[in-house]
Amino acid sequence: MGNKETLNLKIDLLLNGVALAGKFDLGSRAFLNSVSDGVHFVIFEDVYITTSIKANSPYILCRDETTNAIFLKGKEITYPLKVEIIPEGKYFGIKTSDGTSMENIGTFQTDRLRISAYKGCGFVMNDEGCKFCEASHVKIQRKNRLEHISELVKYTECYEERIKHYLVSGGTPPDDGWEHFVDVCRTIRENTQKPMYAMISPPPELNIIKQIVDTGVQDIAINIELFNSNLSAKIIKGKNRVGINNYFKALEYAVTLLGNGGSVKSLLVVGIEDYNDTLRGVEELAKRGIMPILSVFKPIKGTLLENYPMPKKEDLIPIWETAQSICERFSLTLGPLCKCCQNNTLTLPINNKYFKYE
Numbered sequence: 001m002g003n004k005e006t007l008n009l010k011i012d013l014l015l016n017g018v019a020l021a022g023k024f025d026l027g028s029r030a031f032l033n034s035v036s037d038g039v040h041f042v043i044f045e046d047v048y049i050t051t052s053i054k055a056n057s058p059y060i061l062c063r064d065e066t067t068n069a070i071f072l073k074g075k076e077i078t079y080p081l082k083v084e085i086i087p088e089g090k091y092f093g094i095k096t097s098d099g100t101s102m103e104n105i106g107t108f109q110t111d112r113l114r115i116s117a118y119k120g121c122g123f124v125m126n127d128e129g130c131k132f133c134e135a136s137h138v139k140i141q142r143k144n145r146l147e148h149i150s151e152l153v154k155y156t157e158c159y160e161e162r163i164k165h166y167l168v169s170g171g172t173p174p175d176d177g178w179e180h181f182v183d184v185c186r187t188i189r190e191n192t193q194k195p196m197y198a199m200i201s202p203p204p205e206l207n208i209i210k211q212i213v214d215t216g217v218q219d220i221a222i223n224i225e226l227f228n229s230n231l232s233a234k235i236i237k238g239k240n241r242v243g244i245n246n247y248f249k250a251l252e253y254a255v256t257l258l259g260n261g262g263s264v265k266s267l268l269v270v271g272i273e274d275y276n277d278t279l280r281g282v283e284e285l286a287k288r289g290i291m292p293i294l295s296v297f298k299p300i301k302g303t304l305l306e307n308y309p310m311p312k313k314e315d316l317i318p319i320w321e322t323a324q325s326i327c328e329r330f331s332l333t334l335g336p337l338c339k340c341c342q343n344n345t346l347t348l349p350i351n352n353k354y355f356k357y358e
């Protein structure tokens, strides 16, 4: 398959999900309805995909009884495609010394452990959550405790060789919650030397970004999501209140700390706003040395945008091509660079800037 056909298949799988035929070793998160949960699998060795399980999908993951191999069959595949399913992290079912389930502390995704500093989002607490986000109707916010995080990372460092890097994310911290975010990064670093990536909103003081980087975080994402200000005011109210200028200020400051080679990133959701707005956003990011990441909009059940139309597959390939060429004009490529982290993005590992953590 050529790049466009492969991306076409990836987009179709992201939008339509997969049905299952047979028994698979999947954790309970595989059955959640969210942007980052679902079944994680790889096609063509380095095209990572995370998508929802949907009984009526035109694509089916099926197991061959004789060889035990897993295949993808579907309307767009002229032959069954061999795939590798990525099972749940080994800490699933393990408890910390005070009896807390480790799967409630962090989430394994393809090659990384995502740890939230806070469960819940500060914007949601203020009724300003992003309308496409599955967290936007969960009005609870609490700290993920440092001792739990420490125990989980110690465990995964010993027993989970598939974890190659750590992502610190979660919803927007409360205004007085940034010290805890920095402490979470520090706690992870005390237990591992593996790469760390932080996904944050612009903190109240730029110096907090420096504190995060000083803990050993190598990559930072501050996600703009939408570039059209009218739509931002309606769909991502909290982010809109902070203001896109403050997002750019925080991103530009992060570039002064981490450089302009792709360590500072920002995600735009494709398919809610006009594609030209998204591409303007790509240009504004790339010209500042910030790596754009495109995420395909999926209307998640239970969110305020559950009935919003899905983007059309045929529109997305030209968006990817244009966004990729904008990035190349500024010596960048579309992010993320880690192939395993491309699982829910409009990206293909088409050049040697893309890599896998060893």
Ligand code: SF4
Pocket: 121, 122, 123, 124, 128, 129, 130, 133, 134, 135, 136, 170, 171, 172
């Ligand atoms: S800031 Fe993040 S966690 Fe909070 S509502 Fe928006 S997308 Fe969801």
